[in-house]
Amino acid sequence: MSLALWKDRLDYQSLLLGSVVLITCVALALAYQLTREPIRLALEQDLLNSFSRVLPDALYDNDLLTSQAVIERDGRPLTWYQARLDGEVTAVVFPITAQGYAGNIEMLLAIEANGDIAGVRVLVHQETPGLGDKIEEARDPWITEFSGTSLSNPPSALWGVKKDGGHFDQFTGATITPRVIVREIHRSLEFFTRQQAVFLTPLAEPDLSTSSEEAQEVSDD
């Protein structure tokens, strides 16, 4: 049969490999279109869930996802979210990162307008199971100790773990993890104080979000 002969020809082989790649690309493009929206919604929902863990519901009545802005921190853009109640700024929420014992510790920090911490939670980390992972709220209430603290409470000199003469507990067998978290939260409070003017100015509501989206689509075309 001719197929057996064809199979050894270079043009058949290139064509075959090309068609396989083309078909798989089409399949991937279709799947991407199908899953793009659900993935976006899942990420959004995930972010909202994280917000509700650091920020009491009673503190805001606006849609946090739409009242976001970008500010520069340590030379990098930082997306932050503003919580408002009856138009008054009540709190700001932004992600912070500490260099942990085993990679980055991603956290979400909410600071009330008066400078008190509303809440802080660890979102992603790779700390040692059983030792450093007590920073997760599900495993240990340690991370909730930060709620209500501020730059002056405890005083700045005491913003450290007890082993370093500070106010906060460390874990048995894991000092580095709590130490970097305390330090990063303290740095973030200082950052908030420096940028207070920006953070506490009410952001302009996106009046007609639909029209701005349309405008974007037109410009895309």
Next chain:
Amino acid sequence: MTDYSRLAKDGLWSNNMVFAQMLALCPVMAVTATATNGLGMGLATLFVLVGANLIISSIRHLISQAIRIPVYIVIIATLVTLTDMLINAFAYELYKVLGLFIALIVVNCAILGRAEAFASKNTVWTSFVDSVMMGIGLTWALVAIGGFREILGSGTLFANADLLLGERFGFLEITLIPDYPGFLILLLPPGGFIAVGFLLVLKRWIDRKVETRAQKATPAADPQEA
């Protein structure tokens, strides 16, 4: 019929991906800190394996010998990416646990191994049966290793099963040893090697028991017949 039972026996036990072929060890070590993770990873791999075997066996006559490996890899990589996107979109909680490891299925040589050793030489139907059996074999192996590490490492079994299977399966979550202090090394990567080692010993031991029993049975049966 015996052909299918041989395929089943191969995939589930005697030629098991993990305990006999010793393939796929990268995802095995990485995800099996809990039985639930093992189950999720096993099912995702099963899906990719079945898809790859179906596609490759159905176009096996068209594929030239010279370019078969790149064709297999493109097909497998596509299936893995599809799985990744689907889990991300429709099982986000699970994705947060397994997401990092789903891409690892691409480098799971067992899938390429099945494509090369079986699907490229057999009909679509037998390749399907083979991939299902191999996939189930891999899944139970992952669950066994995960269960071993989870029970001894953190004193629970099937923790977070509701994230994988939905709320209805929350009953699977068992705390076997309350206030268990934890046995850290089993949860860390070395624990994966230790667990695979012990389970491998167990499998070989069972195999030998079965073998010696069969040997004893055969001479005993002969004089009766004679």
